[in-house]
Amino acid sequence: MTYIFEFGWLAEYYPQILKGVLTTLQLIAVGAVLGISLGTFCAWARALGPSWLKPIVATYVELIRNTPFLIQLFFIFFGLPSLGLQLGELTAANIAMVVNLGAYSCEIIRAGIQATPKGQFEAGASLAMTPFETFRHVVLVPSLQRIWPALSSQVVIVMLGSSVVSQIAAEDLTFAANFIQSRTFRAFEAYIVSTLIYLCLAILLRQALVVVGGFIFPRRAAR
Amino acid sequence: MIEFSTWDILRNLLLATRWTILLSLVSFVGGGAVGLLLLFLRISKRKAARAFAKYYIELFQGTPLLMQLFLAFFGLGLFGIDVPAWLAAGLALVLWTASFLAEIWRGCVESIARGQWEASASLGMGRLQQMRYVILPQALKIAVPPTVGFSVQVVKGTALTSIIGFVELSKAGTVVTNATFQPFTVYGLVALIYFALCWPLSKSSQILERKLNVAHRNH
Numbered sequence: 001m002t003y004i005f006e007f008g009w010l011a012e013y014y015p016q017i018l019k020g021v022l023t024t025l026q027l028i029a030v031g032a033v034l035g036i037s038l039g040t041f042c043a044w045a046r047a048l049g050p051s052w053l054k055p056i057v058a059t060y061v062e063l064i065r066n067t068p069f070l071i072q073l074f075f076i077f078f079g080l081p082s083l084g085l086q087l088g089e090l091t092a093a094n095i096a097m098v099v100n101l102g103a104y105s106c107e108i109i110r111a112g113i114q115a116t117p118k119g120q121f122e123a124g125a126s127l128a129m130t131p132f133e134t135f136r137h138v139v140l141v142p143s144l145q146r147i148w149p150a151l152s153s154q155v156v157i158v159m160l161g162s163s164v165v166s167q168i169a170a171e172d173l174t175f176a177a178n179f180i181q182s183r184t185f186r187a188f189e190a191y192i193v194s195t196l197i198y199l200c201l202a203i204l205l206r207q208a209l210v211v212v213g214g215f216i217f218p219r220r221a222a223r
Numbered sequence: 224m225i226e227f228s229t230w231d232i233l234r235n236l237l238l239a240t241r242w243t244i245l246l247s248l249v250s251f252v253g254g255g256a257v258g259l260l261l262l263f264l265r266i267s268k269r270k271a272a273r274a275f276a277k278y279y280i281e282l283f284q285g286t287p288l289l290m291q292l293f294l295a296f297f298g299l300g301l302f303g304i305d306v307p308a309w310l311a312a313g314l315a316l317v318l319w320t321a322s323f324l325a326e327i328w329r330g331c332v333e334s335i336a337r338g339q340w341e342a343s344a345s346l347g348m349g350r351l352q353q354m355r356y357v358i359l360p361q362a363l364k365i366a367v368p369p370t371v372g373f374s375v376q377v378v379k380g381t382a383l384t385s386i387i388g389f390v391e392l393s394k395a396g397t398v399v400t401n402a403t404f405q406p407f408t409v410y411g412l413v414a415l416i417y418f419a420l421c422w423p424l425s426k427s428s429q430i431l432e433r434k435l436n437v438a439h440r441n442h
Contacts, residue, residue, distance in 0.1 A: 003301045062418075062422065062425070063414075063418060065375075065421075065425065066375065066379075066417065066418045066421035066422045066425055067379070067414045067417045067418055067421070068379040068380075068382035068383075068393065068417055069379070069382075070382045070383060070385070070386075070393055071382060071393060071396070071410060071413050071414050071417060072414070074393075074396070074397075074406070074410050074413075075406075075407075075410040075411065075414060078400065078406035078410060079406045079407040079409075079410045079411065080407070081406075082405070082406060082407040083407065156285075160285075160286065160287040160288075161287065162287075163287035163289045163290060164287075164289055164383065164386070167386060174287070174289060174290070177290075177293075181297075187293070187297035188294070188297045188298050188300075188301055191290055191293040191294050191297060191298075192294065194290060195286045195287075195290040195291075195294060198285070198286050198287055198290060199282065199285045199286050202285040202286070203285065
């Protein structure tokens with residue numbers, strides 16, 4: 001092997017990388033908050049919601065979980081404009097991530113809701129709470145706490161999956177790597193650096209979610 | 224301008240679907256073999272082997288599949304190998320699949336009660352014999368549903384190989400879109416074909432989980 005590794009370009013191109021990292025972080029922040037909110041709503045609808053809503057949510061969840069994220073992204077970015085809905089690349093990427101995480105977190109959160117002991121619902125009802133009040137004040141937080149580790153892994157998976165938004169020219173970390181690659185022809189170095197940054201982001205995100213979990217769930221859940 | 228009927232579009236997409244299916248099969252079978260090897264390393268008695276498998280899994284699960292594809296595509300070239308897209312795609316997908324399958328299977332092996340290890344050791348079985356005759360037959364039953372479930376991720380993962388230029392269903396979708404200017408129809412059909420491939424796998428995973436779980440229901 002006669003190839004000589006060369007990382008001198010890092011000094012010149014680090015603003016691009018930094019911008020890419022910030023875009024990736026922005027995407028996952030918006031994606032996680034809105035995606036988990038959407039997922040919570042869908043989980044409520046599937047587990048406890050009105051019967052007309054259940055098949056609609058089930059269809060949405062199955063459609064998203066059984067198609068690649070890349071195709072969902074292309075459909076939103078290239079397909080929807082023909083219905084008159086023109087989206088910027090960052091908006092399209094954000095929407096795709098929210099829709100994607102919404103479907104996955106729905107199934108995870110639903111498992112948490114269904115693991116709630118029946119007595120909790122009965123206790124809520126005996127205090128004259130409506131089913132929704134029981135869900136909101138009694139069931140929801142312990143359910144989320146039960147599945148928080150699984151939910152955290154899914155958020156990390158979605159963050160790593162977000163690398164494909166570079167394909168619709170959203171300027172994330174992968175986009176920066178592609179840009180550097182095309183300027184310097186240092187393909188391997190550009191990708192190894194961004195791969196390591198992704199690895200660090202994944203580890204940091206996992207830790208951050210443990211900390212966030214500690215804030216949201218100060219007490220131990222009833223099992 | 225040439226007009227394309229929906230059938231023209233669908234026919235071309237279905238032709239490309241063959242490559243998606245083939246690549247999925249290769250990745251799954253190859254990933255299963257490498258994954259089994261990793262599993263043995265991960266639960267081995269040697270510390271170095273365990274550490275290697277642990278970091279391998281951490282590395283491949285903690286980085287985007289797209290980056291692994293890029294690295295395989297450009298990295299193999301450094302060794303003077305002329306890398307066709309299918310080789311890079313196959314290699315990256317096999318290694319990526321292996322890391323997930325190894326971790327899934329480790330969970331299954333570790334869920335087997337400790338007493339089973341001790342009982343088989345007291346019969347004078349070696350480590351490999353224990354795995355072969357006592358642990359794996361039991362772990363297999365638990366492992367089937369999540370393994371089938373993960374195959375869905377493999378099929379969806381093959382979509383990313385379009386980015387390094389392997390012509391499968393997603394790439395065909397892009398090519399056909401560029402020819403027909405009907406992204407809504409084309410990507411809609413592509414999504415439906417993926418759904419037709421993945422949904423039976425997801426469903427059978429759920430059904431298997433219910434069926435094979437009988438033995439473990441009374442814990």
